[in-house]
Amino acid sequence: MEMVEVINLEKDYGKIKALRGISFSIGEGEIFGLIGPNGAGKSTTLKILATLLRPTAGTAKIAGYDVVKDPEKVRALISYLPEEAGAYKNLTGREYLEFMARLYAKDEGKARKMLKLGIELSGLGERLDDKVSTYSKGMTRKLLIARALMVKPKLAILDEPASGLDIVNAYEIRKTIRRFAREEGTTFLISSHNMLEVEFLCDRVAMISGGRIVEAGTPEELKERYNAENLEEVFMRAVGVSIPEPVGGEGS
Numbered sequence: 001m002e003m004v005e006v007i008n009l010e011k012d013y014g015k016i017k018a019l020r021g022i023s024f025s026i027g028e029g030e031i032f033g034l035i036g037p038n039g040a041g042k043s044t045t046l047k048i049l050a051t052l053l054r055p056t057a058g059t060a061k062i063a064g065y066d067v068v069k070d071p072e073k074v075r076a077l078i079s080y081l082p083e084e085a086g087a088y089k090n091l092t093g094r095e096y097l098e099f100m101a102r103l104y105a106k107d108e109g110k111a112r113k114m115l116k117l118g119i120e121l122s123g124l125g126e127r128l129d130d131k132v133s134t135y136s137k138g139m140t141r142k143l144l145i146a147r148a149l150m151v152k153p154k155l156a157i158l159d160e161p162a163s164g165l166d167i168v169n170a171y172e173i174r175k176t177i178r179r180f181a182r183e184e185g186t187t188f189l190i191s192s193h194n195m196l197e198v199e200f201l202c203d204r205v206a207m208i209s210g211g212r213i214v215e216a217g218t219p220e221e222l223k224e225r226y227n228a229e230n231l232e233e234v235f236m237r238a239v240g241v242s243i244p245e246p247v248g249g250e251g252s
Contacts, residue, residue, distance in 0.1 A: 001063075003028045003155055003187040004049065009058035011044050011211075018044045020211040021058065026204075031181050031188040033202035035195050035231065041211040042191035043083065046159050049189065050080035062155055079153035083160040085144050089133035093124055093143050096132060097150070104151050118150035121176060138169030145173055149180050155187045156180075162197060174201050195231040207235050214238045 004026035011019040019041045026032040034042050047053040049060055051071040059066060065073045087096050097118040098111075105111035119128060122143050132140060141161070148156055161177070162170035178201065180186055192198050198205055199219045206216040215222060215238045222234045 001028045002026065003030070003063055004032075004189060005059075005061045006045070006049075007059050009045070009048065009060055010056045011041075011048065011053065012056045018211055019048075019055070019058075022206075022208065022211070022213045023058075024206045024213060024216060026187060026189060028187055029181065029185045030204065031177065031190065031202045033198040033205040034189065034191045034208060035193065035198050035205055036208040036235070037193055040193075040208045042193075042208060043159055045208070046080070046082075046157050046189065046191055050078060050157050051075055052080075077154040078157055079148040079151055079155075080157045081144055081148040081159060081161065083163055087132045087140055087143055087147070089131065092131055093122065093128040093135070093139075094119070096143065097122070097128075097147060100147050101150065114150050117152075118146045121149055121180070122146035123172060123176070138165045141165060142169065142173060142176075145176060149176070149186070152184055153186060155189065158188065158190045160192055161190060162194070163192075170197065177201065195235060199231045205231065207231075207238060209235075209239050 002025045007023050008021045009019050010021055022045065034045060036042055044053065048055050049062065049067060051067050051074050054068060061067065062074045063077055067074050091099065098115050101111040101114040101118065105114050122128065124139060124142060127139065132143065135143065145161060148158065162173050177188060181188055190198065190202065202219065204216065204218050207214050215234065219231055222231065226234045226237045228234045228237060
């Protein structure tokens with residue numbers, strides 16, 4: 001089953017064309033990466049799928065529900081974490097997760113289960129009882145990832161989930177995403193400009209540039225297709241950017 005289906009999606013901001021007819025699909029339980037440089041159209045795509053923006057043209061469906069015609073049904077299935085998201089700084093991490101659990105759960109029993117999962121996913125231990133205002137960027141991001149996943153969405157939409165984090169925190173977030181996809185069957189749509197990170201994390205990727213999809217496939221397929229060592233090289237060749245020879249290479 002296709003969890004996400006995007007067909008000829010366009011989005012204009014006045015005279016600026018952010019999306020120019022992109023199409024892709026994501027299978028159920030897949031970790032899918034939408035990768036490209038800043039300004040390529042990644043966040044616009046995610047906001048449309050999260051029902052926060054209306055497309056100018058084209059269609060987008062989540063589990064068969066149209067994001068424009070059935071936004072409430074779509075919202076019941078997804079969890080969206082924007083890059084600029086923050087948590088309530090005057091609360092402790094535990095209080096924040098508890099507040100969000102009570103907001104999303106239909107009864108007290110489900111709220112307790114949701115909170116327990118959020119605490120586990122955060123990996124923050126005793127620091128959960130400290131105020132969010134004392135957290136590092138990495139700790140805050142782990143708290144927000146826990147909030148996004150503890151509701152057990154059918155589709156988790158994560159915009160730059162490890163942006164600006166150090167190696168350890170980025171690794172822990174990737175590990176959490178992989179484990180959750182494997183154990184809960186959650187589908188992930190992850191946007192990033194960090195192509196090497198996505199290469200380690202995603203089952204398939206779509207590369208976007210200038211509002212267009214320029215390539216799509218598994219990381220291994222794309223590297224083989226372009227005779228490249230990594231996805232950065234794939235992207236540069238796909239958009240026609242020449243790759244300089246390494247200093248000290250053959251013939252030096």
